[in-house]
Amino acid sequence: MTKRAGLLDWLDRRTGIRGLLSEALDEPIPGGARLAYVFGSGLLFLFLSQVITGVFLALYYVPSADHAHTTVAYIVKEVSSGSFLRSLHSYGSSAMIVVLLLHIGQTILYGSYKGTRELLWLAGVVLFGLTLGMSFTGYLLPWDQKAYFATAVGTNILAEVPIVGDWLRQLVRGGTDMGTMTLSRFFVAHVFLLPAAIFAFVAIHVWLFRKAGAAGPPSPRVPATVGSFYPGQVLMDVGFALLIVVALGALALAVPVELGPEADSADARFLPRPEWYYVPVFQWLKYWEGSLAVVGIVVIPAVLACLFAGLPFLDRRAERRPWKRPFTVGTFVVIMLGLVSLGMLSRAADRADPGVVELLNAQRDAARAYMEAPFEPDESSASLGAANAVLADPIGARGRAVYEEQSCDICHGSDGLGVPGVPTLVDLTTKYPGGALAGILREPTPQMVDGGMTPLEVPDADLLALLTYVNSLR
Amino acid sequence: MEGRRSFLGALLALGTSSVGLLLSIPLGRFALHPLWHTTTEVLWSNVGAAGEFATITAPVKALITVDQRDGWRKVLSTKPVYVVRGDDGRPRVLSSVCPHLGCTIIWSERQGQFLSPCHAGVFSADGTLVSGPPPRGMDELESIVEDGVLKVRYQYFRQLVPTKEVIA
Numbered sequence: 001m002t003k004r005a006g007l008l009d010w011l012d013r014r015t016g017i018r019g020l021l022s023e024a025l026d027e028p029i030p031g032g033a034r035l036a037y038v039f040g041s042g043l044l045f046l047f048l049s050q051v052i053t054g055v056f057l058a059l060y061y062v063p064s065a066d067h068a069h070t071t072v073a074y075i076v077k078e079v080s081s082g083s084f085l086r087s088l089h090s091y092g093s094s095a096m097i098v099v100l101l102l103h104i105g106q107t108i109l110y111g112s113y114k115g116t117r118e119l120l121w122l123a124g125v126v127l128f129g130l131t132l133g134m135s136f137t138g139y140l141l142p143w144d145q146k147a148y149f150a151t152a153v154g155t156n157i158l159a160e161v162p163i164v165g166d167w168l169r170q171l172v173r174g175g176t177d178m179g180t181m182t183l184s185r186f187f188v189a190h191v192f193l194l195p196a197a198i199f200a201f202v203a204i205h206v207w208l209f210r211k212a213g214a215a216g217p218p219s220p221r222v223p224a225t226v227g228s229f230y231p232g233q234v235l236m237d238v239g240f241a242l243l244i245v246v247a248l249g250a251l252a253l254a255v256p257v258e259l260g261p262e263a264d265s266a267d268a269r270f271l272p273r274p275e276w277y278y279v280p281v282f283q284w285l286k287y288w289e290g291s292l293a294v295v296g297i298v299v300i301p302a303v304l305a306c307l308f309a310g311l312p313f314l315d316r317r318a319e320r321r322p323w324k325r326p327f328t329v330g331t332f333v334v335i336m337l338g339l340v341s342l343g344m345l346s347r348a349a350d351r352a353d354p355g356v357v358e359l360l361n362a363q364r365d366a367a368r369a370y371m372e373a374p375f376e377p378d379e380s381s382a383s384l385g386a387a388n389a390v391l392a393d394p395i396g397a398r399g400r401a402v403y404e405e406q407s408c409d410i411c412h413g414s415d416g417l418g419v420p421g422v423p424t425l426v427d428l429t430t431k432y433p434g435g436a437l438a439g440i441l442r443e444p445t446p447q448m449v450d451g452g453m454t455p456l457e458v459p460d461a462d463l464l465a466l467l468t469y470v471n472s473l474r
Numbered sequence: 475m476e477g478r479r480s481f482l483g484a485l486l487a488l489g490t491s492s493v494g495l496l497l498s499i500p501l502g503r504f505a506l507h508p509l510w511h512t513t514t515e516v517l518w519s520n521v522g523a524a525g526e527f528a529t530i531t532a533p534v535k536a537l538i539t540v541d542q543r544d545g546w547r548k549v550l551s552t553k554p555v556y557v558v559r560g561d562d563g564r565p566r567v568l569s570s571v572c573p574h575l576g577c578t579i580i581w582s583e584r585q586g587q588f589l590s591p592c593h594a595g596v597f598s599a600d601g602t603l604v605s606g607p608p609p610r611g612m613d614e615l616e617s618i619v620e621d622g623v624l625k626v627r628y629q630y631f632r633q634l635v636p637t638k639e640v641i642a
Contacts, residue, residue, distance in 0.1 A: 049497065056504050060546070067546070074546035080507045081500035088500070231482040238489035245496045377548040404537065407554075410570060410578040411591075414537060414552035452577065452591035 025230035030216030032227030036110070037214070038240040039103035044202065045241040046096050050134075051195060053089040061141070063187035065180035068143035069262040070378045076259050077375040087252035093135045095248060097277045100131055101336075108311075108332045111320030112215035118312040120208040125309045127201050130194055137190040139275060143183060145363070148263030149272030151186075152178050157285065160297040178265065218320035260367035271359045273350075280342035283349075304335075399469025402462045411452060416473040422451070426473045437470070438463060517541045521557060521617070521624040527565040533558045533581050533588070533599055535570075540628045553628055555615060556581060556588070558600055567617040567626045568601045574608035576633055588612060609636045 012018045029037070060079060062071045075082040104124075107113055113121040140151040155172055159165040174181030216223055227233070264270075274282050288296025307314070315328050322329045350356050403409060403416075408425075416425035428437055441463065444453040456463065507513070519538040521527075527534065533556045542549045553570075556579075560566040570579045577592035587604065588597035596604040601612035617626040632639040 045493075052497065052501065056501055059505060071546050078511075078546075079504060080511070081503040082507075084500050085504050231479060231486060235482055235486055235489070238486055238493070241493050242489050245493050249496060375546075377543060377546055379548050379550060404535070407535065407578075407580040409537070409552075410554050410580055414554075454580075454591065 025228070025234070027210065027214065027229040029214045029227045029229060029233055031219075031223035032225055033229075033232030033236055034217070035236055035240075036106050037233060038236050039099050039106055040209075041237040042099045042240045042244060043096065043103055045237075046092055046099060046244060047198060047202070049245070050089060050092050050096070053085050053092065054191065054195075056085060057089060058191065063141065063183055065143060065183050065263075067378060068141060068183055069259075070376075072142040072144075072259055073375055074377075076256075076371075083256045084249075084252050087255075087257040088248055090257040091248050091251050093138060094275070094277065095244060096131055097135065099244075100128060104128070105332070105336075109322050109329060110215065110218045111315075111322070111325060111328075112218075113312045114315070114318065114320060115212060115215070117208070117212045117215075120205065120212055121312045122309060123201050123205040123208060127198065127205060130198050130201065134190060134194050134198070135275065135277070137186040137194065140183065140186045141190065142259055143263050144260035144367075145263055145267065145270050146260055146272060146367075148178060148265065149270050150274045150278075151182070153272055153282075154274070154278075155182075157297060160293055162294060162298065215320075218322060220319075220321070258367045258371050260363070261370045269359065271356065271363065273360070276343070279346050280339040283342040283346035286349075393468070395465050395468050396472060398462070399465035399467070402458060402466040403469055406456060406458065406466075408466075416470065425470050428473075429471050437467060441466075513543070513545045515543045516627055516629060517543070518618075518620075518625040518627055521555065521567060521626050524565065524619045524622050524624045527557045527559070527624060528563075530557065530559055530565075532583070532586070533568075535581060536567075538626060538628065554578065555626060555628070556601075556612075557624070560600075565617070565619075565624055566600075567615045567624070569613040569615055569628075569631070571613070571630065572608055573610050573613060573631065573633055573638075574606070579612060609634055610638065613638050 008018065057075065060071055060075045060082070062068060072086070075086055077083075107121075107124075136151075136154060140147050155169055155178070158169040158172060161168055170176055172182075172185065173179075174185045273279070285297060311328070315325070317325075319325060350360065409416075411422045412425050413422075432440065440448065441456040444455055456466075458466070517540075519540050521536045521538055536555055536557055537552050538555055540549075540551050540553050542551070555570060556568045557565050558568060571577075572579050572590040572592070572595055574590060574593060574595055577590050579588050579590045579595070579597065582589050586599060588599070588601065589595070590597075590606065590608065593607050595606035595608040597608075597612050598604050601614065603611045613631045615626045615628060617624060619625070630641050632641050
């Protein structure tokens with residue numbers, strides 16, 4: 001017996017790994033392995049790659065409107081391989097959309113949703129929606145100009161929903177306007193809720209797939225040969241994963257994803273353009289105005305989504321050959337071509353308007369200039385909030401001088417904020433109204449003396465100046 | 475057949491390990507970045523013009539602005555230090571953090587001594603320990619005079635030990 005077999009036996013007695021492996025790897029594939037079947041596992045691989053790169057990006061990212069942009073700039077400009085990993089994550093989301101469309105196309109072309117696969121298909125439809133949700137929520141996180149304004153438009157669409165529209169938009173944004181609450185919500189959706197749902201639905205999707213069995217080629221005859229998942233299909237799947245990594249890696253190295261200047265909500269001129277896969281939708285929305293808007297923005301997409309989700313219920317014939325199912329395959333092709341045309345129309349419309357061209361070019365140049373500028377760390381405001389206004393007043397300034405001369409700052413901090421164990425001096429007037437403060441400064445309570453407070457021995461004028469200064473602290 | 479299967483198995487191993495390797499190199503570099511690059515760094519802070527301290531007879535308290543890089547942020551904090559005149563006439567800069575338990579030391583004009591108010595530590599005007607629980611005298615900070623400006627590098631030192639040890 002070889003050493004490896006010995007180790008496997010040892011493991012198997014404790015875990016039942018042989019049974020698990022053969023369950024996973026000996027899955028029968030009617031007609032044998034095919035390149036057409038690689039997209040499902042390609043998606044799983046891409047999702048895991050997104051999870052891994054995403055977790056690493058979270059090492060440096062901070063989801064707050066104050067810091068999000070700086071931390072992404074830090075990742076891109078300072079951290080080793082930071083720009084590469086962020087590009088991999090960003091291009092990875094585009095790759096997921098591409099492979100997802102290929103997966104759906106293959107399923108529709110092969111009619112592999114037929115038979116007892118309605119729930120398998122529905123789980124896939126949910127995964128499609130969750131993936132679109134991931135790209136929508138992830139797009140905002142860098143908090144640069146295009147992320148901010150594209151998401152502002154995207155969330156505005158929600159307001160078109162009848163009756164609950166305004167309420168829905170406010171819920172998603174965490175307020176009436178876009179702000180740090182929006183960022184928190186999108187972050188939570190992007191890293192907790194949606195990934196958890198994706199994991200769950202991937203499990204359901206794979207389970208239902210194994211339960212129904214691989215559909216095999218779209219032929220009315222039962223295939224003469226039956227292959228197994230291992231090794232042929234596994235090899236093709238790994239080859240496809242390798243191709244994805246190499247392609248995304250090359251793209252990330254050659255064309256790193258840009259980070260634009262920080263979001264400025266006051267910039268009324270910024271012209272947002274969504275990520276390429278949302279451009280067709282963006283163009284579609286242009287055609288619906290006024291009272292008809294609800295039809296184009298809500299009714300038609302909802303009907304299409306229902307038809308898409310209901311496909312295995314509507315198309316119940318056993319026939320799977322694509323040329324015998326011209327309506328289903330034709331509709332899919334027409335919708336795909338329609339989306340491509342909408343995308344091209346959008347580009348053409350942008351190019352035809354010199355004002356738009358100029359603005360988009362200016363925005364692109366601003367993003368490039370920002371990328372070339374060295375990283376600027378955020379300045380922590382922790383110690384800069386002193387009462388500067390009071391220092392303009394001679395009595396206040398004298399008070400500040402007394403504060404330093406008497407070493408009050410040593411324990412209470414240079415801005416009176418206090419430190420652990422030492423009380424803050426901010427808002428003391430509410431605690432000690434009138435002359436009470438002067439009294440305890442001259443004669444501290446025993447409790448204060450225990451804490452290290454010493455009696456103040458200064459002329460009355462200096463004491464008054466000090467009170468003026470301390471009472472101005474906010 | 476067996477030969478083909480093991481060849482495919484080897485190909486598979488090669489494929490998976492290449493995918494793993496391609497991803498793990500940038501991931502490793504990314505996560506280990508703080509090992510090779512300083513992400514927390516204390517910069518030199520200005521105390522004041524060196525001439526101002528040339529003729530002092532008693533310790534002078536100075537507030538310095540400590541400029542520290544902490545990853546993606548720059549922390550500006552104000553710290554009190556004491557400038558005393560060394561035996562050679564050069565200014566020395568002392569930390570106001572008590573080496574006992576970290577309370578802030580104050581200069582008592584009346585007593586002509588440094589006092590740590592928490593546990594009654596007493597230091598002489600040049601920072602040496604006089605009495606009380608502190609295990610050593612006041613800590614001197616690294617300082618230089620550059621272009622007529624006294625500069626100091628603010629650091630913290632381990633408390634409760636008789637020797638001065640820098641802590642990050």
